[in-house]
Amino acid sequence: MSAMINHHVSDELLLDYAAGTLGEGWSIAVATHLALSPEGRARLALMENAGGQLLEDIDFDASAEVDQNDSWQRMKAKLSTESAQAQRISAPATRAAGSATIPEPLRSYLxxxxxxxxxxxxxxxxxxxxxxxxxxxxxxxxxxIPAGKPVPEHSHGGRELTVVLKGAFSDGEQVFRRGDIEEADESLTHQPIATPDEDCICLAVTDAPLKFKSFIVRLVQPALGI
Structure with missing residues (x-):
């Protein structure tokens, strides 16, 4: 089942995933997005290759302090110079899932x-x-989320990653469809709405309870665990 991905995982989050520093929950979201995104897998391969080359080029001094910001800037510069190459990388094939809607590794969790x-x-x-x-x-x-229905308006107490598996939702002027990933944080207040053609099924990962505007929703929030 192919998907046209318009909203991709950020470079920063993908780099953390490539480095193995993401927690399990965040990694499930990124891996699910990558399973549906050939371009994302190509970017991941490029980061892994670039990271390996950087390690080979570094003259390690055990007594020297590591400047993580400088390392990230060097990584971005290297990725920028190879951006044209990234478009030519053949994404690795994922294991065939027939007509499955939920890709691995998420399907194994479920x-x-x-x-x-x-x-x-x-x-x-x-x-x-x-x-x-x-x-x-x-x-x-x-x-x-039922077709055409909104999620109650809310902001965030931390990070939220949302990956669309089936259907679509609109968030302001943007529409997120199968394979798209939305990254949200404390700065965003929004009310996603499922598009009217079919129910929207998403994978959502959070590290703090949502902050709902509605008093009624806040009242039942502990029982719902959201």
Missing amino acids: GGDLDQLKWRALGRGAYQIRIPTGDEESEVRLLK
Whole structure:
């Protein structure tokens, strides 16, 4: 099942993923996005190759302090000079999943594809599935939002990553479809709305409870675990 990706993972987040410094919850979101994004996999391969070359070029001094900001600037400069090459990299093939909507590795966490899942009602036609991980830093869940319906308006107490698996949602003037990833933080207040053609199913990862504008939603928020 192919997807035209318009919203890609940021360089900073992808670099953390490539370096293996992301927590399990965030890594699930990035890996799910990459499973649906050939361009993302090409960028990841380029980062890994560039990082390996940088390590080979560095003359390590055990007594010297490492300037992480300088290292990141050097990495970005190297990636910039090779951006044209990135467009020519053949993305590695992912394992065939037939007509599966949920790609690996997410499907293994859930134990099956969409038709095998048991949803918990959130009210107003919305549903969720909380996904257990060994990561105490974040909460991972699937969300199903009815076609044409909004998520209650909210801001964030931390980071939120949302990957669309089925359907689409609009957020302001932007539309996020299958494979797209949205990165949000404390600076964003929004009210995503599922597009009217079909229900929207997303993977959402957060590291803090959402801050809902509605008093009623805040009242039931502890019971819903969102």
